[in-house]
Amino acid sequence: MTLPAVAPAQHARPVHPPIGLLLDVDGPIASTLTRTVPREIVASLMVLASHGWPVVFNTGRSDAFIREEIMEPLLEAGIPEDVRFHAVCEKGAVWFSFGSTGPGTVHVDHSLSVPQDYAAEVRSLVAASYSSHMFFDETKRAMVSVEQLVEVSNQEYRRVQEDFDTDALALMARFNLGASRLDRHVPNSDDRVDYRLDPTIIATDIEAIQLGKDLGAERALELLAAERVLPQAWRTMGDSRTDYAMADWLHHHGHPVVHVDVRPADGVPMKPYPVLTPAHLGLPDAIHEEAGAAFLRTWAAVAQALAPSHIA
Incomplete structure (x- = not known):
């Protein structure tokens, strides 16, 4: 490159x-x-x-x-x-x-950015259902990330993280964006997987697979x-x-x-x-x-x- x-x-x-x-x-x-x-x-x-x-x-x-x-x-x-x-x-x-x-x-x-309309839906999802445990990282320029609130225990955060990831993966399908999370793959209508959900101990990153x-x-x-x-x-x-x-x-x-x-x-x-x-x-x-x-x-x-x- x-x-x-x-x-x-x-x-x-x-x-x-x-x-x-x-x-x-x-x-x-x-x-x-x-x-x-x-x-x-x-x-x-x-x-x-x-x-x-x-x-x-x-x-x-x-x-x-x-x-x-x-x-x-x-x-x-x-x-x-x-x-x-x-x-x-x-x-x-x-x-x-x-x-x-x-x-x-x-x-x-910018070729490695997550679509902004999808990012907006994730922001709304966090505000509506997960704001007691995590926040939407507004500083990201290409990825979409949510992160554990400092005042929340990691045990509590991890308890709801998988639920969030499931919802975020379902949102990908609504936008016809193929994505994976660990060993689960959900291709788009062209049988492509261009994005991944990467859960860490304090966050979930939603990113292009090239990253x-x-x-x-x-x-x-x-x-x-x-x-x-x-x-x-x-x-x-x-x-x-x-x-x-x-x-x-x-x-x-x-x-x-x-x-x-x-x-x-x-x-x-x-x-x-x-x-x-x-x-x-x-x-x-x-x-x-x-x-x-x-x-x-x-x-x-x-x-x-x-x-x-x-x-x-």
Whole structure:
């Protein structure tokens, strides 16, 4: 694929940092309970980027969430002028970069958007039947997402999530949109399935089937290639089975990669690349942002040992 033009490359020659980071947001970076990013994680991200390790967020979250919950705390901490972060949002449909002057242009692949008339019906469905447990995410540009209210327990949310998903799938049929949810497939009148409902522990994303963490990985490498940056190896990190797709894509395209699973209770699949869990750091009970913080802290120490700092 070809990305829209971005800012001129920062480097005249290709740069090959030792490690590039491709990070899921919900779980390893942002708390699934508070939806905020711990200060320790912000500090580690700053250290890593300031020592030349590319940091790319690969998430189903919107660009608005990344700006508010990640970019703004990093700006408050003081992003150096020569440091740039990248964010691939909505599983590859939206992307932008940010640095010391704030966010750059937000790019949207509108060919991967859910039809707006369907989105409007989902918004009405949530308001009429599910607003006590979830909200319609108005910040999404391509996907349609509903999310657990912070004040509602996850157990209560999961109790009604499947009912919502059933209703949302039925709405797809009303609009003659073929869709799937897990192992259930409901084709349209042309026997096509162009969309999926992807339930997570705190949300349901309704999205084009082309979207995913593998597309996010591809976008990430093209963003870095525009700056003539090609890491020698990668560390990917996530909290669900779908997050392995970014490591799968990197491995398939010949990039050395190690994946970190911060919620391995779902089972760690067999992969042709190494997979680390919190137990590898001696923290078998750590999960989500606690585990993510531990790995980022470890990597930050390595980055400091390998290269001079850009910050005081």
